[in-house]
Amino acid sequence: MGWKTLDDMDLNGKRVLVRVDINVPVVDGTVTDATRVQRIVPTVRYILAAGGKPILLAHFGRPGGERRESLSLKQLVPTLENAFEAQVLFAADCVGSEAELAAEALQPGQVLLLENTRFHAAETKNDPDLAAGMARLGDIYCNDAFSAAHRAHSSTEAIARLLPSCAGRLMQAELEALEGALGAPKRPVTAVVGGAKVSTKLELLGNLIDKVDYLVIGGGMANTFLVAKDINVGKSLAETAMKDTAADILTKADKTGCKIVLPRDIVVAEKFEANAPHQVLPSDQCPDNSMILDAGPESVAEITEVFAQSHTLIWNGPLGAFELEPFDTATNAAALKAAALTRSGQLVSVAGGGDTVAALNASGAAHDFSYISTAGGAFLEWMEGKTLPGVAALEH
Ligand code: AMP
Numbered sequence: 001m002g003w004k005t006l007d008d009m010d011l012n013g014k015r016v017l018v019r020v021d022i023n024v025p026v027v028d029g030t031v032t033d034a035t036r037v038q039r040i041v042p043t044v045r046y047i048l049a050a051g052g053k054p055i056l057l058a059h060f061g062r063p064g065g066e067r068r069e070s071l072s073l074k075q076l077v078p079t080l081e082n083a084f085e086a087q088v089l090f091a092a093d094c095v096g097s098e099a100e101l102a103a104e105a106l107q108p109g110q111v112l113l114l115e116n117t118r119f120h121a122a123e124t125k126n127d128p129d130l131a132a133g134m135a136r137l138g139d140i141y142c143n144d145a146f147s148a149a150h151r152a153h154s155s156t157e158a159i160a161r162l163l164p165s166c167a168g169r170l171m172q173a174e175l176e177a178l179e180g181a182l183g184a185p186k187r188p189v190t191a192v193v194g195g196a197k198v199s200t201k202l203e204l205l206g207n208l209i210d211k212v213d214y215l216v217i218g219g220g221m222a223n224t225f226l227v228a229k230d231i232n233v234g235k236s237l238a239e240t241a242m243k244d245t246a247a248d249i250l251t252k253a254d255k256t257g258c259k260i261v262l263p264r265d266i267v268v269a270e271k272f273e274a275n276a277p278h279q280v281l282p283s284d285q286c287p288d289n290s291m292i293l294d295a296g297p298e299s300v301a302e303i304t305e306v307f308a309q310s311h312t313l314i315w316n317g318p319l320g321a322f323e324l325e326p327f328d329t330a331t332n333a334a335a336l337k338a339a340a341l342t343r344s345g346q347l348v349s350v351a352g353g354g355d356t357v358a359a360l361n362a363s364g365a366a367h368d369f370s371y372i373s374t375a376g377g378a379f380l381e382w383m384e385g386k387t388l389p390g391v392a393a394l395e396h
Pocket residue numbers: 194195196197200218219220221237292293294316317318319320321322323354355356
């Protein structure tokens with residue numbers, strides 16, 4: 001790992017520009033979920049305790065390069081003060097003389113929050129001049145926003161090349177968990193890829209068959225693979241146009257020695273509705289008037305057996321239409337097995353991306369996973385094997 005952490009930096013008396021993700025949901029001026037704020041507390045507190053002065057850089061919503069009061073970060077000051085148990089000052093721009101004066105005047109024990117970086121159209125263009133303006137405010141750059149690291153923006157990429165740079169605690173935890181799961185994992189490695197469509201996860205599947213020992217395919221995307229095997233899937237969600245692509249993936253997996261696990265049995269219903277009348281059938285017996293909404297018990301038994309043989313698990317996407325009871329059954333059962341194996345120390349389990357966090361939270365298994373990434377797009381790009389610009393810039 002070519003990046004530094006806070007432990008490698010001399011923070012005492014230094015102004016530390018910290019890129020954070022505090023893009024929290026706000027309804028009528030009230031923060032409805034402060035999870036993202038809670039997750040940066042260790043970094044901010046560590047810097048304060050080491051005598052450094054944290055100066056927070058962040059985006060908020062999508063103002064499209066214009067100043068919009070409803071997307072001002074000022075409204076988050078009370079939430080941040082509560083979380084950090086420290087005074088939080090605010091500067092109405094992330095560059096310029098007001099911000100520079102505020103950064104200069106910052107006292108030990110105080111935190112400075114800079115206004116939404118995306119009020120500048122240059123931010124999302126990774127503009128070097130904007131990055132230079134930000135860099136003038138600090139002595140050190142610390143990136144603690146893994147979830148924004150898949151975008152090359154001035155506050156995530158260009159700025160890291162202008163100052164001594166390091167990863168914050170949250171970024172560090174995320175990178176260590178991901179490195180442990182795909183970089184140098186303990187084998188056998190199993191990946192679960194579920195969710196709606198093959199088309200959105202093609203690159204991810206392509207990368208995984210080169211790297212994992214077992215690939216469990218579930219959810220709507222498994223239907224497309226059944227179609228590729230000339231199996232009738234009735235009214236199921238399936239991308240018939242992706243049939244050849246799915247067949248290619250199966251052939252390639254054969255060559256790389258990756259064992260693909262598709263549903264052996266299925267839960268079918270005539271309607272996409274909670275508690276719709278349903279039945280369990282072998283996976284090649286879907287009636288014409290029905291749709292596959294979950295994997296059946298034999299599939300779950302096979303999946304959990306694969307988990308039991310594995311030492312590393314990477315999970316993205318539900319195994320069925322998990323928002324509709326009882327079609328969350330396979331997802332819940334597999335997640336609980338992964339959680340139990342993780343608790344017993346046999347499995348390192350990493351999950352993330354899109355609906356996965358919601359599905360695993362609903363199963364009650366999430367807190368026993370080794371690491372749950374809330375990073376969405378960045379997590380998926382990492383699973384696709386892509387270099388994340390915000391991480392690469394820390395490695396210079
Ligand atoms: P994704 O965002 O790609 O992870 O997809 C998650 C969505 O896929 C969820 O809304 C699930 O309800 C949906 N899904 C999973 N399995 C099925 C299925 N068999 N039929 C229809 N939708 C499904």
